[in-house]
Amino acid sequence: MRRVVVVGGVAGGMSAAARLRRLDESAQIVVLERGGEVSFANCGLPYHVGGEIPHRDALLLHTPDSLESSLDLDVRVHHDVRSIDREGRTVTARDLVHDVDVVLPYDALVLATGADPIVPPLPGLDRPQVRTLRTVPDADVLRAMLAAGAQKAVVIGAGFIGLETVEAFRRRGLDVTLVEMAPQVLPAIDAEMAALVEAELRLHHVDVRVGTGFAAVEDSTTDHPVDVVLADGSRLAADVVLLGVGVKPSTALARDAGLELSDRGAVVVTADQRTSDPSIWAVGDAIQVIDAVTGVPGVVPLAGPANRQGRTAADSILGRARTSQPVLGTAVVKVFGLTAAVTGPTSRRLTAAGVEHHVVHLHPGSHAGYYPGAKPVHLVLLFTPEGRVLGAQAVGKDGVDKRIDVIATALRAGMTVDDLAELELAYAPPFGSAKDPVNMAGFMAQNILDGTLRAWGPDDLDGFGDDVLLLDVRSEVEVEGGHLPGSYNVPHTELRDHLDDVRQAAAGRPVRVLCASGFRSYLAHRVLAQNGFDSASLDGGLMTLRAQRP
């Protein structure tokens, strides 16, 4: 009889245990969990704080009892695993209720110990008003603080969990200040996309402080219990402070047992989830993964990979040849009425990894414009000079997750922009367009690569000075509503009749065309380029420019 011990009873661990049982009815499977809950919906915690998920029980997908009856798992909560004896193949756990040690032998050990919220070494973070959100009891505490009348919240960190908690707090009526050290919110996406999210936060009366370090939590100078002190010296009164500056792999156990860890403290595993000890597997937030695009090792603390790695580990323990794929980092977050999603590395990360790439920005409708309710999908596609898809990000009110899922699938398949152009996606007016946003991104990328579309971007603006003609091809009405200084206006519908005027205005200088989205300036660019102008079209139009340079 195979003895399997699983440490950590949530996403990765319990997925491994459940799959193991399905494949091996006779194994002895013990799951040891430090906390009081297993199989809980970590990802639902912010929504429980915010009240969309009113009942705490809804977060508990399983209990030890239900896991026993349905999967014959021996699940022990309040059991903190303290050490692994790799030679003797035992783990020692502290039974926190009875305060005794329990020693369990294993043939196979699965480490699914997750991650711990990062708590920077700054003064005052041990105050009771400063909280993190990782477990059900964490949510309980936050709910209790809200119930007790908290009015002012400071959220430190504008990542996924930070943003979800901001929304939860606003939903409960709190004044919220969001503090982020990076120059943008949501560092998992590129700046011009994040700007749209920031606007949505402000629209919902969140006081957003980006590019602002946070220094300490101190005694109050108001009638709220603490002051959050920022690096710029400003003080924010707060009843509750949520620390959401990221997580780090929870691998003290693995480290003490001498398993190979990465620089960043993540457990190093093979594609079948095995650690440097062939009897020990590791999964989830605790492990190092390989970025599918850049090949760079890192950590991707997300539930999908954790769940699937758990399943792979179970198969691997039973000798089934199943491997996990490198990670794309596909992720999505709802921020009030907006959705932001990403697959693959950002342009920033590609640049850091030295991967040469192009980008195109576009703003197509979530579905056919003539059918009511279409909303813009702000989309950026990244691809190599050879046309291979590298990643994408999207922000909008509708249809965002769909486009990113399609591109995530294309990315996994190693597709090119030609393939995107030819994708055959489901179209009827309520759902998409005959030329879906993903096709459209493919078309634009093809045009970039074969020179049909020559693009310029916001960064070029700095270099311009007087040595180019900025040609705004929007309608006069649009131009009156605001335009770039010094730009010359010819509506694209009148361009062919005014080529001489443009030539005169350009006076030999290159022409840099722009419009609202990049579509009309593309049409104009084609006219100009074929009439001998040195022209280029503003990628993503003023919508992207204004997001990038507010």
Place this chain on the structure above:
Amino acid sequence: MRRVVVVGGVAGGMSAAARLRRLDESAQIVVLERGGEVSFANCGLPYHVGGEIPHRDALLLHTPDSLESSLDLDVRVHHDVRSIDREGRTVTARDLVHDVDVVLPYDALVLATGADPIVPPLPGLDRPQVRTLRTVPDADVLRAMLAAGAQKAVVIGAGFIGLETVEAFRRRGLDVTLVEMAPQVLPAIDAEMAALVEAELRLHHVDVRVGTGFAAVEDSTTDHPVDVVLADGSRLAADVVLLGVGVKPSTALARDAGLELSDRGAVVVTADQRTSDPSIWAVGDAIQVIDAVTGVPGVVPLAGPANRQGRTAADSILGRARTSQPVLGTAVVKVFGLTAAVTGPTSRRLTAAGVEHHVVHLHPGSHAGYYPGAKPVHLVLLFTPEGRVLGAQAVGKDGVDKRIDVIATALRAGMTVDDLAELELAYAPPFGSAKDPVNMAGFMAQNILDGTLRAWGPDDLDGFGDDVLLLDVRSEVEVEGGHLPGSYNVPHTELRDHLDDVRQAAAGRPVRVLCASGFRSYLAHRVLAQNGFDSASLDGGLMTLRAQRP
């Protein structure tokens, strides 16, 4: 200067013309359109009839004027092309307004003549109450009939356009009877999926008559203007009769010019959209396409392919090496509150084409069950014995188009079910699950292929008689609410304690397990199989069984 003539000024034709202009500023591009409108949203017509799109103008994406000013296209409406002189490279069009012939020379000719509604040779179809829906004037007429007080509608044909028109009529308050000769609605999807659509139609008080031929339209026996007579002799009083029994390629022009046509009258083209005459290209509903999965030639009258083929034709005319992909037939339709979508062939078509395949049915939530608003996604995945994805269909209230688009992308990439299992899709509670429905379908398919999951289906039920034990592993409460005759109940949570009872009840017979969705019966099957039983689990559970055998 290159002279290009395009026949047909809507999806495929105008896409070709627009792309041509962008690539070749100097070409002379003439678009000839028989009707009075170009670039109109065919796909929006039912929604204009139904009133969701109240303004007719919204359907007109362009006018000849706007195409002239923006793309320098010479667009001539009310020009019916009557013949092609392939040797002399001219087309002759009838100017329907001035009633004169116009002869136009071409270097390249694009045929984008679309398709015509099929009108079966049955008596009475020439009555004014009998309509088809293909053009803006068609919609005008239907709206006029509704405005004039039509109360009773009969829709013949339960395909995409038939169903959309049913909804439009119901929305406008008409009594609607839907008549379909096939034994199911929506023949583009498999019967058990279509049953869900049929239920939605009935829920919205549509009188659905499937498996019923339609014989004639006759003089009225009521105070509504006509009677629709069905093959079974029944008579349906009607103010308006909508014929939606499909379309056929509109290729009289191509045929008369001696271009190669398929058996079904579609223009045969190469991958770069060239016809048997190297100076003539053809795109859209008029052409034959190759099914990407079965390799079988056919027609796929959908807007996405038409638009993309138009673009490919333009590139090909200009000598750019671009080819269209074989067609998957990805399609989607909204039917009241439900969405139905498909990519790739149905199981029925695969069987007809002799393609061996497996199916799995599942009913996962559109997003995490603990977050409010999740709705079941009824999903069927089709795959080869080697694991290659062949197609999928989905029906549900939310998240249906997304899953089909993901699988359409996987299908295009030639992915396997292992790849689906490892897709990394965007997950946060409002959008999906850590194990997305597509992953889940991949897991199940893996289990089928490696024998972990042995499935039985509704069709097996007939052969069963007393020679198997039907084991229902739902809870007692669920069983009390309705169960299969003769089934034996042991809740899956109690199975391990009642193996002896099951053994006794089985008395050596195979055990066929079932539950509501197939998940619990899979768990039970794993227990039974590993305890020596000959067992199998009902694919898709009672939900699929009841859909298949109402």
